[in-house]
Amino acid sequence: MAVTLNDKLVVAISSRALFDFEEENTVFERSDPDTYLRLQRERLDTPAAPGVAFSLVQKLLAFNAEAPQRVEVVLLSRNDPVSGMRVFRSAKAHGLDSIQRGVFTQGRDPFGYLRPLGAQLFLSANADDVTQALQLGYPAAHVFTDSMRASGTHPQEVRIAFDGDAVLFSDEAERVYQSQGLEAFQKHELEKAAQPLPEGPFKPLLAALHRLQQMQVPGMRIRTALVTARSAPAHERALNTLMDWKIDVDEAMFLGGLAKGAFLREFEPDFFFDDQTGHVRNAASHVPSGHVRSGIAHEKALKHP
Template sequence: MDETAALAPAAADARLVVAISSRALFDFEEENRVFEAGGDDRDYMRLQLERLDVPARPGVAFSLVRKLLAFNAGAPRVDVVVLSRNDPVSGMRVFRSAQHYGLPIERGMFSRGSPPWRYLGPLKANLFLSTNEDDVRAALDAGVAAARVATHSRHAAETHPDELRIAFDGDAVLFSDEAERVYQQEGGLAAFQAHEVARSTTPLPPGPFKPLLEALHRLQRAAASGMRVRTALVTARSAPAHERAIRTLMAWQLEVDEAMFLGGLPKGEFLRQFEPDFFFDDQTRHVEHAAGHVPAGHVAAGISNAAR
């Protein structure tokens, strides 16, 4: 290896940086049950070492990662880093599994039970996907878009191999939870609708995932790899409250390719038709319903997640 290249710092600020836990990327649910049953990480380490040459099955976020890395054809635009509470021994299996599937993942931090989210800042991460709720909440508190991956989610369809598809909820995800607070604290749907109509031309404050949408726009503009990005806003809002959401995106000079204002209809069936590689929502009931149809993750932000 060229020592100069090895010592050169990664130009992470010029790339879309995604940090992901090993259980979000690969299906380590069987191994995790061994850990939870015994409470001793040495048993877990021993099992992972025994299976070192057995590639782990793809996990819920595997399709998302594979497509993101495909944008690097021709020039480095995406950096995927494994950021895991796993131990370094188990990390060997993670890297070998990535190599087996042709995923060019070079960086990883394995903290053996210690919270790994503190490395998100030095990584300049745009997104953190984990199965650990405490780590997700800490990342969100630190200003990083983060979601707890529902490991029981249906895996992504393979219908769109050249298109990265991501779906976002609106309030408390792309936007702040301002309107949701009105709904929950000031009188339900009627108060919510009146509030949003009166402020239809006033952009909503940004939510935790606005920077990720911005990064996806930059990725789309720079893409010369044959890959494309397609995004969707999938929200329980309905007319007339839809207008503020659209005008907010316009004020930010950001776009989504599709917008679904469902007025409280279950989101899962609509998401199944969109076929995202991942869907982000702040309400657990929406995530649970969506997980039966598509890969989904819970964004523990906003008033709906204030009480634990």
């Protein structure tokens, strides 16, 4: 019988998202491929330090402590196979022995492999790969490798924070705000408070986390937070949408435009996802953060950098 990952939460992650390969990446960008490959070979037995998404991966894999295996983490990287050997060795050195699958493309676009993997999340330090993955319909985020690392305060909780519009939800309401302003946005959302928002790119991940939480694995749990610039009365549509999906979040922060970083610092997530670069930059100085490169705000940022 063929092996399948259909019954698992599948996370695909690049080398630089899981481990700190920034020094090696600088060598890659400033020299030639042979120099980079030689450096990686010299360091084969030197474990890389944990990267931005390490805490998230480590805690998710803790859900596999008892059978059946519920989470699969797959390395999906533009790195060459030899560098991939170092990544696997680094994973083993840090106790992530259950990471056993990987695809290393030596510079070729890797995101196409999300399809056979059936991934519910792709984390990468390559912004273009993230954009392509989102266009293919997979939850994906550009990891800010200079983010603050996760705290170790909650070892038995996977804590994940999500922005709302253009992340969990579609950017329908955000388009009203961007084109017509706050007053029109509030009026639009008040009128449609009982009408669920369409799904955003990260709804499949939230649903997968909800299913994982329902399995009630001893010693591990998931805590989620909605962290949004919405405020009353626009908060109702967001909450009504989650109720329509029959998915609960543990915390909801309706910040009305306040900077999110300080609030996220109090929540202490293992990762935060947002579609606006400014919010991600602010958050990254406090918590591990990633940019969801989709929606009208991102489109406008590309036109007017």
